[in-house]
Each structure stands twice: as structure tokens, then as C-alpha cells.
Amino acid sequence: KISKRILVIGGDGIGPEVTRWGKRVLETVAEKYGHAFVFDEGLMGHAAIEATGNPLPDDTLEKAKRSDAILFGAIGHPKYDQDPHLKVRPEQGLLRIRKELGLYANLRPIKLFDELLAASSIKPEVLKGADILFFRELTGDVYFGEKKKADDGSWASDLMIYHAYEVERIARKAFEAARLRRKKLCSVDKANVLESSRLWRAVVQQVAADYPDVQCTHMFVDNAAMQLIRDPLQFDVILTANLFGDILTDEASQIAGSMGMLASASVGDGTGLYEPIHGSAPDIAGKGLANPLASILSAALMLQIGFQMQEEADAVLRAVEQVLKKGYRTVDIADKHTENSMIVGTDGMGQQVIQQLANS
Amino acid sequence: KISKRILVIGGDGIGPEVTRWGKRVLETVAEKYGHAFVFDEGLMGHAAIEATGNPLPDDTLEKAKRSDAILFGAIGHPKYDQDPHLKVRPEQGLLRIRKELGLYANLRPIKLFDELLAASSIKPEVLKGADILFFRELTGDVYFGEKKKADDGSWASDLMIYHAYEVERIARKAFEAARLRRKKLCSVDKANVLESSRLWRAVVQQVAADYPDVQCTHMFVDNAAMQLIRDPLQFDVILTANLFGDILTDEASQIAGSMGMLASASVGDGTGLYEPIHGSAPDIAGKGLANPLASILSAALMLQIGFQMQEEADAVLRAVEQVLKKGYRTVDIADKHTENSMIVGTDGMGQQVIQQLANS
Ligand SMILES: CC(C)[C@H](C(=O)O)[C@@H](O)C(=O)O
Ligand SMILES: CC(C)[C@H](C(=O)O)[C@@H](O)C(=O)O
Numbered sequence A, B: 001k002i003s004k005r006i007l008v009i010g011g012d013g014i015g016p017e018v019t020r021w022g023k024r025v026l027e028t029v030a031e032k033y034g035h036a037f038v039f040d041e042g043l044m045g046h047a048a049i050e051a052t053g054n055p056l057p058d059d060t061l062e063k064a065k066r067s068d069a070i071l072f073g074a075i076g077h078p079k080y081d082q083d084p085h086l087k088v089r090p091e092q093g094l095l096r097i098r099k100e101l102g103l104y105a106n107l108r109p110i111k112l113f114d115e116l117l118a119a120s121s122i123k124p125e126v127l128k129g130a131d132i133l134f135f136r137e138l139t140g141d142v143y144f145g146e147k148k149k150a151d152d153g154s155w156a157s158d159l160m161i162y163h164a165y166e167v168e169r170i171a172r173k174a175f176e177a178a179r180l181r182r183k184k185l186c187s188v189d190k191a192n193v194l195e196s197s198r199l200w201r202a203v204v205q206q207v208a209a210d211y212p213d214v215q216c217t218h219m220f221v222d223n224a225a226m227q228l229i230r231d232p233l234q235f236d237v238i239l240t241a242n243l244f245g246d247i248l249t250d251e252a253s254q255i256a257g258s259m260g261m262l263a264s265a266s267v268g269d270g271t272g273l274y275e276p277i278h279g280s281a282p283d284i285a286g287k288g289l290a291n292p293l294a295s296i297l298s299a300a301l302m303l304q305i306g307f308q309m310q311e312e313a314d315a316v317l318r319a320v321e322q323v324l325k326k327g328y329r330t331v332d333i334a335d336k337h338t339e340n341s342m343i344v345g346t347d348g349m350g351q352q353v354i355q356q357l358a359n360s
Helices: A015-033 A048-050 A059-064 A078-082 A090-100 A114-119 A166-177 A195-208 A221-230 A244-254 A293-305 A310-325 A348-360 B013-034 B046-052 B056-067 B077-084 B090-101 B116-121 B164-179 B195-208 B221-230 B243-254 B294-305 B311-323 B346-358
Strands: A004-010 A036-041 A069-074 A103-109 A133-137 A148-150 A154-164 A186-187 A216-219 A235-238 A263-267 A272-276 B003-011 B036-041 B069-074 B106-110 B131-137 B147-149 B156-163 B184-189 B215-220 B239-240 B261-266 B272-276
Touching: A004 A015, A004 A059, A015 A293, A015 A348, A048 A078, A048 A090, A048 B069, A048 B346, A059 A090, A059 A244, A069 A293, A069 B184, A103 A166, A103 A244, A103 A293, A114 A310, A133 A166, A133 B046, A148 B069, A148 B195, A154 A166, A154 A195, A154 B003, A154 B069, A166 A235, A166 B106, A186 A195, A186 A221, A186 A244, A195 A216, A195 B156, A216 A221, A221 A244, A221 B243, A235 A244, A244 B221, A244 B243, A263 A293, A272 B036, A293 A310, A293 A348, A293 B311, A348 B239, B003 B013, B003 B056, B013 B036, B013 B069, B013 B294, B013 B311, B036 B184, B046 B090, B056 B090, B069 B294, B090 B156, B106 B164, B106 B294, B131 B164, B131 B243, B156 B164, B156 B195, B164 B184, B164 B195, B164 B239, B184 B195, B184 B221, B195 B215, B215 B221, B221 B239, B221 B243, B239 B243, B261 B294, B272 B294, B294 B311, B294 B346, B311 B346
Parallel strands: A004 A036, A004 A069, A069 A272, A133 A235, A186 A216, A186 A235, B003 B036, B003 B069, B069 B272, B131 B239, B184 B215, B184 B239
Antiparallel strands: A103 A133, A103 A263, A148 A154, A154 B156, A263 A272, B106 B131, B106 B261, B147 B156, B261 B272
């Protein structure tokens, strides 16, 4: 019987509605396998600004540090997107928790469930068998470099900066993972233009020397954005910087059929944070339409990576697979060409997975 | 009878082999329509470094300034990609000519020839009718901001910076273009994280006020990378920064079937530069396999945008269309499912277009 403290942060938009189901899955796993998962709740993002004025209240940060893992939903609100001049912004909460907890490695597995082959905008024959693991650096780059702007609004800047140690630690994690997979690592940068990318490439080349069994290649980010769609099967592990990783993993969601299917694990030296890669989707928030599978799969990543509970994680994956096989689909993964598909909402999908998992 | 001076810069890799056909097309147009196009040649990139030590020799820059338009091939060489420490690099030539000539607006039209519907990795029903015009800012951003690195190699940085006037002038060009199209403009940034993007968004919002007839929306770059593949039909004009434009347009090449089909026009206050968006493709250089259509379509853009020769530009487009209709394909756009398709090399494809154009 294993005990774990889990902090649940729903966040903004569809965050709370989907995270509810990630949590229910963890509860079901705890019951089924006799673990003791203790849950706490925290505020972050727009929700936290409304309640406290702070996108990451001290209370949330303290709870986060005391937890074994964090299940997070999504962040962002249209109010701030329409007004570029607002100083306090929801995203600051997420960026700060990543930095404070040292979550420098963001793992984003992109894998298509066979049942969803038809749901993608990409041709099935191009996709079939695609299985990519992204390592996105998460606490450096232009996200955290110094920000400046002229008082008169005539210019603004962000510093894109990397330290060698930041590149090295995530590169090692990525090479270790590649070793356990198909032993191919592609590092993505823009070394033909950027000084920080040339540092990135030089450090990755050095680390690669310690992993002669892993085939290491380098690709420019523009080319990578193209190759991901042209031929996703060529990739195994992709290692890249914070900004490039943000863009490429969202793009790669189309390989998995929908953004609503993609989970991520942010890990570093301590407590890990598990979250869908989708955003707060304000346009569908509160309508019960959002796909909870990304949150459920984030819970599975927590079990696997955070708690080393491989069997439990597999049980969740199998439950999701079964539910898809039975034909249940949220609108984002619905496909007019599949017969017998049943369109369900957030709760309908969540309940199906819980049932399947409980009875497995 | 119109006289024009055109500077031809083949550049590196497949650059010279494809540019040859862009030039041949211009010669054919001149003969057919009785114009006087005078051609000159210039060195740039790795080829120029080998010959002169300088990626953009003064001689080339002077010729460029004296020309009415520049037809350019591609830049880049694997030698530099493998060694991030080399100081003199081919790409510096291209970046400097863009800056020196004030080529701040890079137009990249993404349009699928119906004949190539089957050649893309994206489903035909998702693609059919896609027609996007990118405005990529080309002389600012992290490309030109200050670059620094530690002597001991412990860190390196690039400054991502935008001035309001830089955003405004390209935004105006993009809104003007949208007015003549479907009157929709989507500005892509990362304003939820970057100060320079918040400036970008604020300036675009201001300019938008002068174009009430154009529907202006804003999208985060990660979402845009996803939406381009999920549903390309939603876009008309896309306006974005230098780095984001580099990534998104390469990605969008999959909408047009292949990178080998995409042309671009870099314009500003003086002489314009016309080039394929593909790179130097060292792996196929010298093999006679490269698709010359991007260079040929770049020549068409020169006729249309640089010389206001709409009829001549249309004749080139029609010639390309006819050749595709007849079934001629270079390997990058070949499609096993199309019957009667004939695989040709660079010269085979070039000759077909010239013939078609001459006889039209
Ligand atoms: C919300 C935003 C700050 C965040 C990011 O850019 O990192 C998101 O897009 C993500 O990918 O987790
Ligand atoms: C070669 C390189 C410097 C260039 C760029 O990044 O601008 C190229 O990728 C392009 O898109 O024209």
C-alpha cells in the first residue's frame, strides 16, 4: 500500500472540467490497487488572480512543494489576450511554478491510438505507427530571459538565452529515454541563425558522445515543422528548446488525431507536474464538450513516471483504448466516416473510462 | 517594350540547378512578350565564402542595388551545420542582403495546385481550396537582435526585439493585401508569454482600426501551428514575425504538396528578391532530382509583384498547371496513386515548362 499526496489545480477555462476526470481516474486506481492517494486543491492562473490578485498564490506553491505530484488543467483567459497591456497575467502562474519547482524537462509523448487513425487531418498511411517522444526544455529560453520595453511603447524585447548546464541536463534525460526506445534522437534548433542554438547544438554533440549507441541527428526547426507532417515515422525522440517545443508539440498533436488526446509530464529534480498540452479553450469552456482524455492520460503519466506504477498506468491506457474501441468519441475526435461512433461529452467520456477501469 | 535588370544568385546546394530554370522562364517570357531582361550573376553563401571569404561580397551587393529584381536560389552547407563554432557562415549573406536592401516583407503564397491534391500527406478533403498568403516580417526579431556568448562557452543569447515601426509597416502591407483577397487577416504571436509579441499585438490592433472592412484575429503561434494542419481553409492572410514565419511557412508547405512548389517574394522599399522557400538540400544537390517549380514560381512572383506584369505571370502559372496536368512530376511531388504520372528530373521538368510557355 503506497501513500501519495497529489495537488489538483484545475486552472482556467476547460481546465477544471477535464481535470475532474483525471482525478477520478486516480481515485479509481487507488481503490482498485489499494493505494492511499490524498488529494488537495490549489488555485492558479486567471482563477487565482480573481480570488487573490496573484496568478500563483503562496498557498498553492507551498502545497505544490509538499506534494508528490501535481495534476494540472489549463491556463489562460481571453480578457488578457485582448489587452496586451495588462501587467498581471494568468500564464505567469504556470511559468513561475515550472521555474520554482525546477521542472526543466517537459515530456510529451505523441502516439496515435489505432482507433483514431481516421480522425486526423493527416492521411492514415502517413500516420500509422507514429510514436514520438518530445523532450521540451521548460525553464529556460526566451520564456525566462530578461523582458524589456520602452516607456513610450516604441520597442519591446525578450532575451533568448541558454546556459550550457540547462542544455546538458535535459539532453541527458532525452538520451537516456532514447536508449530505452528505438535509439534515435533528433535535436531541433536554428543553429544557422541563432547563437543560443549554436550553443545548444554544441552541448548536444558533447552529450551525444556519451551515448554512442543512440543515433543523434540535428535538424533546423523550420525543416522539423515540415518533416513532422510529411513523414512522422522518421522520428523517435525529439529534443528541443522551450519555444520550439511549444510550437512543434502543438503541431504534432495532429499526429495523435487531436490536441484533446495529448498529455505531458513536467519533471526535474523534485515534484512533477502532469498536464494536458491543450489550453483553456475558452470557446468551449463550461459547455461539457471538452475531451477529458488528455487529463486522464496525464494521470496515467503521473502513475508511470511520477510513481513508477507501470501496471496501474497500463490499466488506464487499456481502459482508454477499450472505450475508443467501443466507439465513444468527444466531438474533437469524432469522425463522420466511422460507423457506430457515439458522440459523448466530457462527463460521458469520463464515466466510460472509469467504468472500464473499475471493471478491468 | 520594358527593360529590366535582373541579378541571378544561384547560391548553394540545389540553388544553382533550380535557379537556372527560373532564369530560363524569365528569358522565355522576355522573348514572347518582347521585353528586354538583362541578366547579371552574383555570388552569395558558401559559394561566395569559398571564392572570396565573404558570404555577401561587395560586388554582389552593389549589383543587387543596381538591379530591378533579384532571383535567388538557396543557401547553406552541411560543413557549417556540423560545426557550430565557425564564425563566417553562409546564412549571414542572405540575412545581410535582406537587411541592406530593406526587404522587410516576405510574402509566401501557399496554394495547392488541384493536380497535386493527392501528393500531400494531408487529406485531400482537408486541403481542397486552401489559399493562404503569409506575410512574414524579415528584417527584425531574434534574427537581427544582438547576439552574445560567454568566452568560456557557458551561455549564449540572441535578443528578440521588435520596434513599433517595424510591425506597423508590414501590418499595413498585409492589411492592404487582405483587402484585395477574402478580407481576413490572422496575426500570429506569443503574446501570452513574450513582451515583443505584446508590442506586436498592440500595434496590429492599432493598424486594424484603419481597416474596418478586414476581419482581424489574433492567434498564439502554438495554436496556429496546429490549426494550419487541422483546418487550413480557415486562413486567408497570415501576418507574423520573422522566426514564427520561418517555422509556419515551412510547415505550411505540406498544404501545397511539397516544399518544392513554394515561392516567395521579399520586398520593401527598393529592389525585391524572389526565392524558393526550400533550402539548399545538400543531400540531393548535383543529382538532377530537385524540383525547379519553386524557382519558376518565384520568377512568376517577380513578374507579378516586381514588374506588375500580371499577364506574363499568369502565363507562367498556366504553363506549370498544364505540365502538372499532363502528369509530369519530380520525385518530391510524385504520388503512387496517380496513373499516367511521369517522373522527371530537374531539367526534364524545366524543359516541359519552357515548352509549354513558349507554345502557349
Ligand atoms: C500557456 C502557455 C504559457 C504554455 C507555454 O507556452 O508553455 C502552453 O502553451 C504550454 O505549451 O504549456
Ligand atoms: C537559410 C535561413 C537563414 C532562412 C531563414 O531562416 O530565414 C531560410 O530558412 C528561409 O526561410 O528563408
